[in-house]
Amino acid sequence: DTAVSQTPKYLVTQMGNDKSIKCEQNLGHDTMYWYKQDSKKFLKIMFSYNNKELIINETVPNRFSPKSPDKAHLNLHINSLELGDSAVYFCASSPVGAGYGYTFGSGTRLTVV
């Protein structure tokens, strides 16, 4: 059983399109996150949700919008995709915040052409 699962694993799309990435966790964790990893492997937090409330929102363009239908799901919707959005996007979850460590999904490799 995969603890944190993301779909799709790979996404190739044209500039200007709108796309979504789905994430689900079956660990019963309270907090879920979205991270962006650039080509140099640097992980940067985008969003986190705790009990369906946004608790961190870094300087991310408003073309990116997280949606959490329930505690086990945190989806990422991206409007008007740009070339610079190409990266690997990771979903993660943790119990009662980061102090206990994150469990990451396997990532979604987004390529905008």
Next chain:
Amino acid sequence: QKEVEQDPGPLSVPEGAIVSLNCTYSNSAFQYFMWYRQYSRKGPELLMYTYSSGNKEDGRFTAQVDKSSKYISLFIRDSQPSDSATYLCAMSPLDNDMRFGAGTRLTVKP
């Protein structure tokens, strides 16, 4: 200055060597310190976790935190080719504000 500094390497060692990976940080409020291992095309996985200062050992891995110097280390003894991966340090002042280093790419040659 970045909050968390980590030499990206790459670092290449022969099998059986002791590996030392390090990070420095600037935010004295950090309380939780972690190391993640990331294999190619996979998500990071939690390797070691330490709260505040001190050492923690788990098999061939030892994590050290020196808060006075704002310096953390991960030591890998008897390194194996299967240890070849990118190692990311991470730290947080609170429960939900994790900051990651850039990651050090390690190759252990047989």
